Amino acid sequence: MIKSVVARKSKLKSIVGFGSVMLRGILGLVFVVSGVAKMWDVYGFSETVRSYNLLPESLIVFVSALIPLVEFTLGVMLVLNYLPRFTTFALIGMVLVFTFLTYVRYRSGDISDCGCYGKLLQRSIDGMYFIQNGVILLGLLMNSISPQKGGFVQRITTNNKEE
Secondary structure (H helix, E strand, O other): OHHHHHHHHHHHHHHHHHHHHHHHHHHHHHHHHHHHHHHHOHHHHHHHHHHOOOOOHHHHHHHHHHHHHHHHHHHHHHHHOOOHHHHHHHHHHHHHHHHHHHHHHHHOOOOOEOOOEOOOEOOEOOHHHHHHHHHHHHHHHHHHOOHHHOOHHHHHHOOHHHO
């Protein structure tokens, strides 16, 4: 009986660990693809940055080159689980800032391309944009609870005495 419980708990930990790795991998891949797509067409992305009317003209090119590089780097770091807390919270911050800026733009009536994936995937700003960002934030929050130990699911299935 005890061996059966131990075996099931071990199997559950294996499944949960795999799930956590998959979650990190999928989220990381989203940011890697987004960063590469923006780097592929820096001019197009700089036009998107310009359309937000937040930066002086002298900073637009710099920021347009920096954002995709940071996104790409943080995506790779997330996939590799390198500095997991920093990486996760940096990505949460980026998603929150971009979602807020896009929401302000949406409320002003501008529903043109959000610039999220450069020219790879052009999409207007709509309810699905905000749902997508909510799902990404939820995944990042789940990963943030205990990224070194495999994430949210592993955290809730692990007995505190074993940690």
